[in-house]
Amino acid sequence: MKQTLLLAAWAMALATGAAAQETRSRGPAAIDFVAVEPPFGPVIRDSPYSGEATTTVTQVLADGTRIERVTVTRVYRDGAGRVRREQTVIGLGGLVPREEELSFVLIVDPVAAVSYTLDPKARTARRAGVPAIAGNRGGSPPPRSAPGARANIMDPLAPPPPPPPPPPGIGEGVNARGRGQSPNPGNVANAPQPLGTRQIEGLEAVGTRRVEVIPVGRIGNDRPIEITDERWESPALSILVQSRHSDPRTGIVEYRLASVSRAEPSHDLFVVPSDYTIIEARNEERR
């Protein structure tokens, strides 16, 4: 109760525009970039690749209506561990009043300890610092890769944030890496089941399947609800190659990395184009 009141008070402060709150008025409010943080996870060197990842979200409603949404992400990683992601975000739900496409290009350069978020429309690049990898400081820490892996995995850029709390009846099974127990004690989460090894897009991928069951009556359901999650990861590149998540409540989410090349990507992909204006992201946030 206290927390609810506190949250409500905080929200009211936001709603009424507290003194320090930055509020921009510029016609009907639209979604706009401020910054993109580098991906959580380790910096991986000596394992360049590029590929095109397609995510398909399919949902069939009770009346037979089929909803399908597709987003494509282009990913590049060079031998030094630099990453470029050309990404479009979907699934923002009520965060945006109308369906707006949210696309950005992110360049993370752990060698120069900097990241850039490119806005192709505005021709701007927001620069932010990232932790330098140990190799950049002259050291060479031992790789943290799994047995048999060939990628050189360095210190993580940042710890992953805590997973969002599941609201009642929705979101059971959220976990950052898909390998832990269900955060919802009411659900029955089976241990990940190994699926062996498979060749996907020329990569050797190791698969696991995890099944979680919402017992009868947990959310008013008259029969068990089974949520399955199947993931195929490449130990050589330390990347997700393919996944399929099936939840009767939200539909099927499929991810597939295709057009995989293990050649060194062009260096130009990790450099801000000369006609872009570079903005210091942190300074901008402080204004």
Next chain:
Amino acid sequence: MDEQRNRLIGALRDIAREDAAASLQPGAALLAEFRAGYRARRLSGVARAIGLAIAATLVVLIGTSLWLAARRLANISDPRLTSTPLGEVTTAFLQLPYGAVPYTTAQIVRLDVPRASMIPFGLITADAAPYIETQTVVAEVLVGEDGLARAVRFVRPAQAPAP
């Protein structure tokens, strides 16, 4: 002789009656005095009890106020409201429709979103929509490697330094 004897007995009886009456009067007075004193003592006891009750109420009220104030101060460190290194205050991560889909890697995308975006999360009432139509608020969206948004938290920027 008999007549003399009867007069004597009568006189003695009168004396005895007078003595009895005389002996009764101080007792009644004492009893009345005692009863009056008792009543007074009883009234002062009630008054004291009322006083004590008022004092106890005041103590409880003051104590509760102090406790609530302390709780309010303690709420600054509530895990649901966190402060970033920049002095910003954020809500907890609120789940988006595909928040239940696991991810291997993720990143935070910081956006300016319409303030009305807070309405579906119950952070603002829908009544406020017409008044905040042109306003924006900073939001941090957790996006998986698959491009699916998992969660969002709203950010109140750090207070500007005093001029």
